[in-house]
Amino acid sequence: MHSQVSAERQKRAFILESEGSRQSAINVAEGQKQAQILASEGQRMEKINQAVGEAEAIIAKANATATSIESISQAMARNGQDAVSLMVAEKYIEAFSQLAQKSTTLMLPANAAEPSALVAQAMTIFKNVSSSQQPKKE
Structure with missing residues (x-):
């Protein structure tokens, strides 16, 4: 037990x-x-x-x-067109400098080495674009 x-x-x-x-x-x-x-x-x-x-x-x-x-x-x-043109020209030159830093093939204008020519070209492009976008007066 x-x-x-x-x-x-x-x-x-x-x-x-x-x-x-x-x-x-x-x-x-x-x-x-x-x-x-x-x-x-x-x-x-x-x-x-x-x-x-x-x-x-x-x-x-x-x-x-x-x-x-x-x-x-x-x-x-x-009438701040000149200030805007200057800003566009600065951005244009900045874009070129960034493109040149990358390993890409670029087609540049013949006078690309002259900054004044680049600025003039950028301002001309801007003026052409802005004048074509402004409403036409009748």
């Missing part, structure tokens, strides 16, 4: 130990699952915040461009 009671105690102890091990494994797995969920949500929020920041930067740049275009438009309305 004593051995049967001892065996029964041993059996209950083994069952309790195995249930404890099982519960411990479940707790570890639940903890890992929760950690992965939180890490995933953190990455998601990071991507969302980055996208929102990029969108705000694009909007700010567009607003700045619109403001500068509006300023140019007002200057042109007050």
